[in-house]
Amino acid sequence: MIDVDDARRAPGPDVPATLRLLVVEDDEGDWMLASEHLADSGLDARLTWARTLDEAALMLDVDCVLLDLGLPDASGLPALRRLLAAGAPPVIVLTGLADSTTGLAAVAAGAQDYLVKSDVDGERLARSVRYAIARRQLEHADRALYRSLVREQETTRLEQALLPRPAVNDRALELLVGYRAGRDGVLGGDFYDAVERLDGTVLAIVGDVCGHGPDEAALGATLRTAWRTLVLAGVPTDDLFGLLERVLEAERPRAEIFTTVAMVAVAPDRRSADLYLAGHPVPLVLGTPTTLASAARRGRALGIPVPGGWTPLHLDLPASWRLLLYTDGLMEATLADSTERIGKPGLLAVVDESLAAEALDPGGPDVVERVIEGVRTLHGGDLVDDAAVVVVGWRA
Template sequence: MTANLSETLTLLLIEDDDGDAFLVEELLDEAEAPPRIFRARSLQEAKTKLTSRIQCVLVDLSLPDASRLEALEEVLGLAPHAAVLVLTGLRDVHVGVAAVQAGAQDYLVKQDIDARLLARSIRYAMERKRADLAQLRLVQAELTAKENARLQSGLLPVKLLHTSEIDHTTRYLPGSGGTLAGDFLDTVQTPDGAVHIVVGDVCGHGPDEAALGVALRIAWRTLVLAGQTGDTLLRTLDALLRAERKAPEIFTTLCMATIAPDLRHATLRVVGHPPPVLVRDGAVEVVAGGPSGPPLGIFPDVEWSVIEVSLGDKWSMMLYTDGLIEAAVGERNELLGVDGLLDLVREHGAIDLDRLITHVGTLSDDLAVVLVSRRKA
């Protein structure tokens, strides 16, 4: 009966015996879709041929330069993506069992091999390897999710807000890649009644950036509660960033707002960051005045200018990271941009975070948003 391999494979045969190698090659040639076969006569030769294109490895454990399971361990280390079948003699069946326990997908006794058995064993080994890799990815995804949850708990603090005159809403969403970035947010009301808000973004993605975002957020909260504000606070954050970052090119953008105790005025510093959106007296606009200065971590001895904003009696202000304006929207997947964001707010008639996020759809980058509004009298 003709052997049948379900797909054309690229296979490496590691066998020093020419007779045994010839037998295996002849049997595989009977398959309906014969695999591409590369051969190595030693472990050293195999190391040069175990590339990512090899999907399956048949390895004899009796090689001239490797003893028993040593060869298998080398192969598993060099080709973690490939299915591995061990070839053994009748007297070494127990070695084959040990090989499977060590990570091989199956073992074959040379004296029992025929075309049908060989084709079936390779096919089953491939399926077992796919299942093993899928399980590994699942475990890794679960570990990543737990790590993300731990980091996210640091990125999403409990607000310290005591006034009943302000509505406060936040959102934190990871981008489509699933890996947390260094976006962070916080809100603190000091004893004088002023409300302090920060939204920031550490460049890059990954646990290091997320951890740095947590460190900056905690430092910001501590400094605000200790009475530090303005350039003094920013210079301290800049020094912390330079001390904690893993690479000198990592920088951080942020926007800080301090709402006066009368809730009618605010001062802002836009540190290389997208400008806040402000709705007051029915008008939708970005906070005027331009950026206050460059991001943290780039230039030494920077001074950041203050933006003074008159809020009035009825207003809403949204601080956000660039994940929002870099979202692709519409049939042409164009970036939303600041102008597009303003158009959406005008279309909705107010800043509705859930509706806004639903409209932009899938985010390519993390998103942190703080929305504060003065309640109606």
């Protein structure tokens, strides 16, 4: 049961204690009557008076509008629609017409309530004002919740496109993947993937679309999907970057957007690999100590209009080996409470510490999780930039 006194005196949890009300009424007597009703109700309100709809349209920075449907410059439902189109807050229609059909039509058109002037007293008017404001706030909350759910669904779809399940059947090959979104939790353009060809060759890739936000995330998802499609279609490895660049140029929202990529193609016997670099940081060769792979064959980033292509660097691999591919969110993270970046030396140290911890606790987190968490610890919290990591390895 609604307590009338509570509705009259106590503001709801989201209703301002002092309300700003606009009364749109051309009759001075009715304006004074509405003012008296609100004063009698005990409602803490500051009233503003507008005699025409045009005047009211310039005075909508209020919490609620009391609107007469018979104005000199507008009447009936068109007046209500004009006011709502002008960005009005909650509107309560006040009219002398005791016509329930008109009242229902007004509510259907967007009014929060419909009151007949001859039937209104202070309590009823105050309650209607409070309820109108509360309902509008609930509508805003519902819309915000809906938008949040839609964004969550979009993020989930982007995650599935950016962070797929590797399509590798060789269970003897070690393949670990990891991703950490930046501080704001919004996916960026970092992506990874790994696919095994029919002949047993395994290709693994990490990429980073420059910039942050939904456009970059969507482009990263497109590039990742295009890369997997090209690999599964049997496109020669040497042609992948050129075709991927064509997809980038066709899909990027702005001409200045580019993408860096690192890719390894591991031979079917797992004793050699070809390393392709498109403006991307070189992978790490995990070991004691961990070292950087050679950057001797680094090519230009995709989407940069300068000469040059992508010649692979052939790697002869030992009986047991592990390569770590990553995006620059790991290196560019700063040390806590400073502007100094972790950089390559810091990342190498984190990796060596992670490998040592893995050796002591082989049943614990994998090396990818340890590396990401190690960088996060040095940074002192969530990373500013996204980070994608892939480890591919073979143990004799």
